[in-house]
Amino acid sequence: MVDIIVCVKRVPDTSEAEVIIKDDKRAIKDADLTFDINEWDNYAIEEAILKKEALGGKVTVIGVGGEEVNEVLRRCLAKGADEAIRLTDPAFDGSDGYAIAKILSAAIKDLQYDFVFTGAQAGDDSYGVTGQMLAEILGIPHATMVTKVDINNGTARIRRELEGGLEEVDEINKPAVFCIQTGLNEPRYVSIMGIRKVSKKEIPVKAAADIGISADEVGEVGSMVKLEEFSIPPAGELAEMIEGTPDEAAGKLAAILKEKGAF
Amino acid sequence: MDFELTDEQKEIKKAAREFAEGEFTDIAMECDREEKFPRDVWKKACKLGFIGAYLPEEYGGGGLGLLDSLIIAEEFFRVDPGVGMIMATTFGSEFIFLLGKEEQKQKYLPPLITGETICAAAFTEPDAGSDVQGIQTTAVKDGDEWVLNGTKMFITNGTIADWMIVLAKSHPDAKKDAQRFTTFIVDCKSPGFSAEKIHGKMGIRASDTAEIVLSDVRVPKENIVGLPKMGFYNVMQFFDVTRIGVGAQAVGLAQGALEMAVKHAKERKVFGRPLIYNQGIQFKLAEMATRVEAARNLVYKAAALVDAMKPDAAMTSMAKWYAGETAVYVADESLQVHGGYGYIDEYPIERFYRSAKVLEIYEGSKEIEKMIIGRTIGGKY
Numbered sequence: 289m290v291d292i293i294v295c296v297k298r299v300p301d302t303s304e305a306e307v308i309i310k311d312d313k314r315a316i317k318d319a320d321l322t323f324d325i326n327e328w329d330n331y332a333i334e335e336a337i338l339k340k341e342a343l344g345g346k347v348t349v350i351g352v353g354g355e356e357v358n359e360v361l362r363r364c365l366a367k368g369a370d371e372a373i374r375l376t377d378p379a380f381d382g383s384d385g386y387a388i389a390k391i392l393s394a395a396i397k398d399l400q401y402d403f404v405f406t407g408a409q410a411g412d413d414s415y416g417v418t419g420q421m422l423a424e425i426l427g428i429p430h431a432t433m434v435t436k437v438d439i440n441n442g443t444a445r446i447r448r449e450l451e452g453g454l455e456e457v458d459e460i461n462k463p464a465v466f467c468i469q470t471g472l473n474e475p476r477y478v479s480i481m482g483i484r485k486v487s488k489k490e491i492p493v494k495a496a497a498d499i500g501i502s503a504d505e506v507g508e509v510g511s512m513v514k515l516e517e518f519s520i521p522p523a524g525e526l527a528e529m530i531e532g533t534p535d536e537a538a539g540k541l542a543a544i545l546k547e548k549g550a551f
Numbered sequence: 552m553d554f555e556l557t558d559e560q561k562e563i564k565k566a567a568r569e570f571a572e573g574e575f576t577d578i579a580m581e582c583d584r585e586e587k588f589p590r591d592v593w594k595k596a597c598k599l600g601f602i603g604a605y606l607p608e609e610y611g612g613g614g615l616g617l618l619d620s621l622i623i624a625e626e627f628f629r630v631d632p633g634v635g636m637i638m639a640t641t642f643g644s645e646f647i648f649l650l651g652k653e654e655q656k657q658k659y660l661p662p663l664i665t666g667e668t669i670c671a672a673a674f675t676e677p678d679a680g681s682d683v684q685g686i687q688t689t690a691v692k693d694g695d696e697w698v699l700n701g702t703k704m705f706i707t708n709g710t711i712a713d714w715m716i717v718l719a720k721s722h723p724d725a726k727k728d729a730q731r732f733t734t735f736i737v738d739c740k741s742p743g744f745s746a747e748k749i750h751g752k753m754g755i756r757a758s759d760t761a762e763i764v765l766s767d768v769r770v771p772k773e774n775i776v777g778l779p780k781m782g783f784y785n786v787m788q789f790f791d792v793t794r795i796g797v798g799a800q801a802v803g804l805a806q807g808a809l810e811m812a813v814k815h816a817k818e819r820k821v822f823g824r825p826l827i828y829n830q831g832i833q834f835k836l837a838e839m840a841t842r843v844e845a846a847r848n849l850v851y852k853a854a855a856l857v858d859a860m861k862p863d864a865a866m867t868s869m870a871k872w873y874a875g876e877t878a879v880y881v882a883d884e885s886l887q888v889h890g891g892y893g894y895i896d897e898y899p900i901e902r903f904y905r906s907a908k909v910l911e912i913y914e915g916s917k918e919i920e921k922m923i924i925g926r927t928i929g930g931k932y
């Protein structure tokens with residue numbers, strides 16, 4: 289049996305969209321963007337459900353934000369998570385990774401769990417810190433860039449991805465936080481049966497007071513990083529897009545490298 | 552009146568979209584070129600509950616409303632009309648669901664949903680399509696069995712189906728012309744049944760289409776669906792529901808073609824600026840988007856009426872005709888926006904263009920839809 293909590297975030301998909309910065313420079317215009325579960329979290333929830341399916345236990349998903357976050361939580365429930373909790377409070381607005389870690393830890397400390405999974409980073413702000421800070425605040429160990437998780441009797445053997453193709457294997461006892469890297473599994477599709485099964489399920493909401501955290505610990509005042517502005521880097525002059533079929537493109541690339549004396 | 556999808560419908564839409572984008576894109580061109588039915592993807596879609604989702608949970612279905620399930624068809628066709636035709640592996644099941652006896656429902660419906668069987672519905676013949684009452688296939692009673700003889704034409708899933716609904720002339724002497732027909736469930740393994748794949752379709756080439764020959768095919772009397780002599784009425788009742796599905800296919804195809812046009816118009820540069828900066832192109836996109844939205848609203852309304860147990864034949868025909876025409880129009884305009892690239896199969900728009908036309912033909916050509924609408928208008932005003 290293993291009880292796993294997965295922290296999930298709803299992020300805009302900016303991969304193909306045109307990103308426009310708002311006038312105050314501190315946010316992007318998101319009215320025309322589509323939102324979805326953070327890519328890394330999608331692997332984290334899959335890994336948690338796989339572990340539950342193999343070992344038994346329970347998966348709880350937690351998200352921070354307004355009602356729109358339910359969409360992401362419901363998706364996790366439809367895939368097989370057992371419970372979802374949404375943390376929301378006007379005081380949470382403007383929280384950085386540290387403040388979010390405080391909010392999450394305040395909610396998690398009262399729950400029953402063996403492991404907490406987070407994504408290794410979020411696709412929108414790419415801070416890549418929330419999981420580590422969450423572990424620190426909870427006072428439990430953590431591992432980042434996790435690419436494999438095996439759980440046996442409360443002990444996890446995990447693999448971590450390092451630079452230069454190196455890999456590390458660690459053994460970590462529960463409780464612990466794992467920051468999950470993409471690619472460690474193949475996230476399942478949402479099924480119609482899944483959607484139907486959870487369609488009537490209520491998602492409980494908790495505010496700052498419910499999890500025992502005060503307004504000055506969260507939001508902008510409780511953050512360590514203050515976002516000043518977004519900008520779009522000027523288009524490079526030197527980039528050359530090589531077009532054509534893979535064969536043609538490879539040929540053109542080889543010709544350029546040869547011309548520049550690479551061989 | 553609320554024009555928003557419910558949260559659950561949005562979830563269904565997203566789930567169907569993700570599945571189609573993940574599974575259809577890579578195989579679409581091959582299935583089209585080789586006229587290959589995407590068996591693996593069909594099986595996966597069954598496992599996830601996308602196929603036969605409209606059927607009640609007691610038969611293993613998703614228990615969705617018609618509108619909910621059409622959202623799946625729409626999303627599938629948005630990604631690829633040919634592979635999207637895996638939705639039609641249950642074409643004919645509506646017949647049993649609407650008119651069948653409980654034993655028939657329990658026997659025939661669950662295996663369609665789990666991906667163990669495929670069905671079909673055979674009305675059209677070489678010499679009778681729009682004129683359903685012109686069919687020549689005969690059914691003659693022989694003890695507890697009926698003996699069927701005749702040829703059926705252009706039958707979707709013809710060579711891959713396990714059973715099919717067949718309309719035959721059973722009572723040639725009935726006083727009313729419309730009362731000469733009965734519908735049967737025919738097991739495709741019956742002696743005397745043969746199916747030959749029709750090659751060379753213009754579009755939706757991943758979908759199987761066949762000519763069926765019935766030569767002394769014996770069918771037990773339990774396999775009559777609905778009442779004897781009521782076959783023609785049954786078929787009309789069946790089409791009142793399934794034609795909305797073609798409307799949904801058309802809305803999806805048109806939506807996909809529209810999105811391709813917008814994407815291309817943003818990326819392609821002409822006369823030193825993106826194509827989309829030209830008002831002539833913006834007008835095209837505006838017209839395409841408006842018609843897609845109008846077609847979608849017609850289709851959703853027709854489906855909502857069925858869900859409210861108030862099916863409306865004229866509304867169904869309006870949705871089917873207009874959506875089909877919209878698909879043809881939008882695919883054409885989108886290809887035009889693509890210019891020469893649109894004419895080459897490196898871009899999927901040519902496949903959409905070829906596939907759109909059938910939506911104005913099958914399950915009632917647009918002329919037949921207009922006849923139905925016209926008749927109702929005459930009575931209404």
Ligand SMILES: Cc1cc2nc3c(=O)[nH]c(=O)nc-3n(C[C@H](O)[C@H](O)[C@H](O)COP(=O)(O)OP(=O)(O)OC[C@H]3O[C@@H](n4cnc5c(N)ncnc54)[C@H](O)[C@@H]3O)c2cc1C
Pocket residue numbers: 671672673674675678679680681682704705706707708752760909912913914915916917918919
């Ligand atoms: C890919 C594909 C799949 C199909 N799948 C199936 C299937 O699964 N089951 C099945 O039973 N059939 C199927 N069909 C057949 C389809 O339903 C018929 O082709 C359609 O109903 C038209 O019939 P027809 O081809 O005989 O044309 P006809 O009836 O000969 O009509 C020819 C043309 O004349 C028009 N027309 C006919 N009557 C009138 C009138 N009174 N006034 C004005 N115009 C008129 C028609 O609209 C059409 O444009 C399929 C067809 C195709 C192409």
